[in-house]
Amino acid sequence: MVLVAFCIDFVAVGFFFYSYGVFFKAIAEDxxxxxxxxxxxLTVTNAVGAIAAPYVGRALDRYPLRxxxxxxxxxxxxGFLGLSYVQNELQFYLVLGLFIGFxxxxxxxxxxxxxxANWFDKRRGTALGIAAAGVSLSGVIMPYISAELIENFxxxxxxxxxxxxxxxxxxxxxxxxxxxxxxxxxxRPDGALPLHSDVDKSAQANAQSALPKMRxxxxxxxxxxxxxxxxxxxxxxxxxxxxxxxxxxLTDFGYSLVEASxxxxxCAGFGVVGKLSFGWLSDRLSVRKVMAIVIFMQFSGQYLMFxxxxxxxxxxxxxxxxYGVGGVVPMHGAVVGKTFGRxxxxxxxxxxxxxxxxxxxxxxxxxxxxxxxxxxxxxxxxVFLALYFLAALAVSFYRQPAxxxx
Numbered sequence: 001m002v003l004v005a006f007c008i009d010f011v012a013v014g015f016f017f018y019s020y021g022v023f024f025k026a027i028a029e030d031x032x033x034x035x036x037x038x039x040x041x042l043t044v045t046n047a048v049g050a051i052a053a054p055y056v057g058r059a060l061d062r063y064p065l066r067x068x069x070x071x072x073x074x075x076x077x078x079g080f081l082g083l084s085y086v087q088n089e090l091q092f093y094l095v096l097g098l099f100i101g102f103x104x105x106x107x108x109x110x111x112x113x114x115x116x117a118n119w120f121d122k123r124r125g126t127a128l129g130i131a132a133a134g135v136s137l138s139g140v141i142m143p144y145i146s147a148e149l150i151e152n153f154x155x156x157x158x159x160x161x162x163x164x165x166x167x168x169x170x171x172x173x174x175x176x177x178x179x180x181x182x183x184x185x186x187x188r189p190d191g192a193l194p195l196h197s198d199v200d201k202s203a204q205a206n207a208q209s210a211l212p213k214m215r216x217x218x219x220x221x222x223x224x225x226x227x228x229x230x231x232x233x234x235x236x237x238x239x240x241x242x243x244x245x246x247x248x249x250l251t252d253f254g255y256s257l258v259e260a261s262x263x264x265x266x267c268a269g270f271g272v273v274g275k276l277s278f279g280w281l282s283d284r285l286s287v288r289k290v291m292a293i294v295i296f297m298q299f300s301g302q303y304l305m306f307x308x309x310x311x312x313x314x315x316x317x318x319x320x321x322x323y324g325v326g327g328v329v330p331m332h333g334a335v336v337g338k339t340f341g342r343x344x345x346x347x348x349x350x351x352x353x354x355x356x357x358x359x360x361x362x363x364x365x366x367x368x369x370x371x372x373x374x375x376x377x378x379x380x381x382x383v384f385l386a387l388y389f390l391a392a393l394a395v396s397f398y399r400q401p402a403x404x405x406x
Contacts, residue, residue, distance in 0.1 A: 001119045002130050004177045005112040009134035011170045018139030018268055021247040022146040022261055026155040031089050039368030043361045044093045048101025050357035056105050057350015060114045066178035072106025073171045075099050080163035084156040113333040114346040118181045121189040124337050129279015129330035136326055139268025147261035224339050227398045232332050233356035234391040238384040239325055241363030242302055249377055253309050263315050267322030274326020282334040291395045297324030299388040306381040339401055
């Protein structure tokens, strides 16, 4: 299941997460030149994803994962197809919201983290890290491919290629290989001894269906839930803005789109290393220690990238930043799993999305607005550097659970 989740994350998160910045300036030029306008598109996508997440999370806990994820993959394929035909910003926002936002929520990190969490307990962090490496591997490959497509055929052709790959490769992969829980095929998490009878399987299913519905206000009463939401909403805010505006910043200073995309690929390549190493570390060290490393690497990398216009210095900063970014997704899943257990994993992670949304969405449009007003990203990224200190403070208040609920 880890390999399946890896492949799904490659498309569901990686295609859009790492490549949006490659398309950014080309789309802005077609729609009037405002970077805020294109940045709002990503905000619309995240908004729909946040609204859908609680319902998707409950669906992932209740229904076969292949059905929920398959529907999301079809929505993503239709969304990429629609993006290749949009003629104005309103159509752009509608397609992003109705198809990409819903699709990414249904087949993306929320779903793949649930899938991996169902199959692993003791080695959950490591497994989540391997699966999430699909996102970063997509970031290594797709920015360069996207840049070549845009420079030779236009940005609309890039989205057509995305659509075809999603529909003809990812959709069949999900319906053929996704199995919700090891118990469904007579196995146990971590390869433990299989269930021996239908009575055991029935009891497990009944226990799962008997779990009471979780509500956001109830979760907010829990100290660790609040600290997790604050930490990761700040990190996603800074990460999404940096990854979206990294390539436009480089091209603003004279580097070609392909040269800028190569830096993004380096960043994503170190993200692969980060996902694997931080997933492994999360199984062995405390949450606070691992998250301190994640935040330090992102802060240091971003400082280097936006304090120098030298290409090599920017690439070194990008590699450090990418390594830190690599730790966020596996750590998010690992922390939720350690704190709330696998049976509630989908519901809790789903309810976190709207809780994180108000902070998470601010980064990309804020940086776009600052550029439109001042002609520079400097002020925006000074603010993001300060936000890393707030994230570190929130991590320091997280309370390590006495034992993991499973």
